[in-house]
Amino acid sequence: MRILHLAVLTILGFLLASPVLAAEPFRIGALFSVTGPASFLGEPEKNTLEMLVKEANAKGGIKGRKLELVVYDTQGDATKAVQLATKLIKNDKVSVIVGPSTTGETMAIIPLVEKEKIPLISCAAGIKITEPVKKYVFKTPANDHVAAEKIFNYMAAKKQKSVALLTVTDGFGSSGREQLKDMAKKKGIAIVADETYGPKDTDMTAQLTKIKGSKADAIICWGTNPGPAIITRNVKQLGIKIPLYMSHGVASKKYIELCGPDAAEGVLLPAGKLAIYEKLKHSDPQYKLLKEYDKSYKKAFSVEASTFGGYAYDSFLLISEAMKKGTTPEQLRDGLEGVKKLVSVSGIYNMSSADHNGLDLNAFEMVKIVKCDWELAK
């Protein structure tokens, strides 16, 4: 009797479930390191994506389909990322995955998404992610060498011929160091000093003293706060007069605040346009979008939108664009590869079968810090 009951219920369940299945929402999976050492990346990414999905659903979804977001926290751990990616694909049956936040985690799950044929839009910057091109893997942040090239082009215009490198010994710094050396060779700029520092170091005067003795025309420092801020202060302390270039990793007001107004004056860096959108011409194609993103992010989370959250924004726009071509994973992949002239936060995307990142030099602007504020460098 009981078994019969159960059978009836099951059948009823199936019957009831099927109309729901027909209007099933489009499922987006996301892996971000919301906690742990890379939480400064994962937190704004998660916030941004949740905000956008909510907005889109309030407007009735995309092409009449509601969106459903499944976010998991990888804690910056590659092993967890693989487990959670498996869960997203097998249990949650998502059609596309956004994230992970770091290069290491992304590299770890690439074999899985390639095997399962689920498109992945990574929010990590490492060049290895999309070079060589993998069929189902895309990424939104611009490659480090684009930022490096931007600096060297600027240096060439200013007739600076030799440079001293000071890079942090973490993933961001070592990848930057390789790209800088590579790009310097291409641009014919000599590297006369190649120093490093630890992410938790508190004084870099030793390295800078050595650089001061090297007679370089300029210094390029590659790192994320607080190291670059300490270096900027050390440069001032040692009375080093040559130009100091920073990476796009410090393109936030926080960096200026940490350096103090004196030390930060005159520092040059390639900045993503979000950090400086107020300084852009209003005719800039990205201006309106950046302003709206910053406004709504501030309203929802009462902090400024960050470049990192922007990576999730880009992913979302790419997905909505790709959905126009169809919503199965295979159609999405083709849609993503076909994205052209998509104006977003990190830049304007032009994907192709040879380029799964789609950003060029225009993703950055060279800026100079003048009186505690950004100014476009000429």
Add this chain to the structure above:
Amino acid sequence: MDLADQIAQYMVSGLSTGAIYALIGIGFAIIYNSTEIINFAQGELVMLGGMFTLFFLETMKLPLPLSILLAVLATIASGVLFERLTIRPLKAPTPLSLIIITIGGSILIRGIAMLVWGKDTHALPAFSGSEPIAVGSATILPQHLWIFALTGIAIVSNKLFFQYTITGKAMRACAVNRRAAGLVGIDVRRMVLFSFAISGGLGSLAGIIVAPLTMTSYDVGIMLGLKGFCAAIIGGLSGGIGTVLGGLLLGTLESLGAGLISSGYKDAIAFVILLLILFIRPQGLFGRAQTERV
């Protein structure tokens, strides 16, 4: 800039970093001497000093000197609380379990600080401007002078306290022999509590005077704590001049190593020294095999 000028700058930079290592190292030594445990939460006390100052200065809008004073007191209170809640309740304390407790405590304190103050890095204003001062061909900042002066004062008053006050003498007695000290009527547990209070105070002082130079965030304690620990080991865990010299030596070698050999090996230099000392002279560079440790 020729080599001699460069070396002068390496020395000056190294000494100022070393002074900080010394101050943190002494905190380790004081607790070790009265409890025989290495307090791995010492770095967290350093962090708390900087973060509390920031809290009083920016959130409560108090003037800097008052903020510093309150931050030292708050960190002392944290040190005392830490001892009360984690070290004292232990029924059968062994050095190993106590050390593991301090590691756990450090993770807990770091976690709480992260939740309360967020993950951002913060800068404290320099005590008296940031115009570089020339020392020969090298330059230092006014803040470095504060570091030297305050480290000096802290070390001298520490010495005086342990030599001439009855409490200080009682703590030294505990260091020599806990059981005997207890037998002559010294309240050993209270002395342990004092040692946590004092090293909390010294740690917070270190955290406060470096914060304008190095910034502070919830996780600065790890590396500073380790370097302070190295300084204390080089100095043979003495609460006095040994650890000071250990800190200065460590700072200078790091700076010279980074400048003359390769900056990639900077931390390696510190830890190679630590290992060498532990292998070859476990009693410290300046200690005799059996020595009074305070």
